[in-house]
Amino acid sequence: MGEHAGGTAATGAFLAHRALLFTVAYEMLGSAADAEDVVQEAWLRWADVDLGSVRNQRAYLVRVVTRQALGRLRTLRRRRETYIGPWLPEPLLTAPDVAEDAELADSVSTAMLLVLETLAPTERAVFVLREVFALEYGEIAAAVGKSPAAVRQIAHRARAHIAARRRPREAVSPAEARRVLAAFQQAVETGDLRLLLGLIAPDVVLLTDGGGVVRAALSPVVGADRVARVLGGIGGAMSLGAARVNGGPGLVLRRGGGIDTVMSVRIDGGLVTGLYAVRNPEKLSRVGRETAVRR
Known part of the structure; x- marks a missing residue:
């Protein structure tokens, strides 16, 4: 037995x-x-x-x-x-060693998870298991109920789909990311629009997920001027703290002692190019502790 x-x-x-x-x-x-x-x-x-x-x-x-x-x-x-307004993945406060594994950090980044949302369910499973975890085609076939030959075709199609929709990422050193995040945090806290405009890319995009429960923009906020105006009013209402969110730089915004927003910050070439702000309370209930993710 x-x-x-x-x-x-x-x-x-x-x-x-x-x-x-x-x-x-x-x-x-x-x-x-x-x-x-x-x-x-x-x-x-x-x-x-x-x-x-x-x-x-x-x-x-x-x-x-x-x-x-x-x-x-x-x-x-x-x-x-x-879903009401932009849907964003539930944020994770990740441990320091996640950021050290560049491939893992990239795979759980908010930007990547949003691209994965555009795949069909089976394509997403195949892409994750093959590209992130390097499983053999036979193992993946058993997991998704397809033949190994079909899984190869699905993997090829999914890779092409992701490559076509994914914005190329410029390498940013941990020190540079910390520097940009600290300056960005200071600019938001002080409402310094001039400093903000010097830190965010001209085509920066801000997505806010309130789920129809709390106030949030119902469509993407695009462009440095518009995003700066939105961010400029935050500092007086909330306290900000730096955090590792989904393997990369981020901020946790608190109001009255509770978490109001968790924001993932995408940095390319020394500028903030993407901001992903989750405000939906249902997605913030487990943010209080760091989450271990592993490959």
Whole structure:
């Protein structure tokens, strides 16, 4: 008789892969809360498995999580079709070592997650498993219920789709990112429009996600002048703190002691080119703690 996964050894095996499973689910869903639910569902299934029948525990668990996430993603897609205003992924406050893994940080960045939203569910799963986690085509085929040949075609199509929609990213050193973020934070805190205009790109884009629950722009705010005017009124109403958001620079805005907004800041060539501000309270409920993500 093989050991069932409810045992100590299997519990340890699941915990060893838990951060990886969360990352897979989060990159597929763009929601930390839903990713946590998927990982919990995977644990419940794992607890009933005969370990003697599992040759590759990592591949087995990734397969379970992928299938669960695919089912949930289709439901989430229908909800997002009626979402009020821009939809942004649920922000993660990430640990320092995530930023040190450039590929991982890029894959969980808000900008990348928004591009992943434009893929069909199966394409998204294949892209994430192949490009981010480097799984073999056979493993991916088992996870998504397709043949290895079909998965190769899907992966090729997804790569081309992402490349066509993705804005090339200029390399920014951690020191440069910290410098720009600190100056940007100071400009917002003081409402210094001249300083702000010197830090944001002419074609900067600000997306605000209020989910129809709190006040937020219902369409993208584009251009340095318009974005600066929006940001100029923040400092007097809220306190700002630097943070690592989705593997990169960001700010946490607090009002009355509570978190009001979590903003991811995209920096290219020494200028802020993108701002992603999540205000929807439903997406901020678990932001208070850092989240471990792993490849």
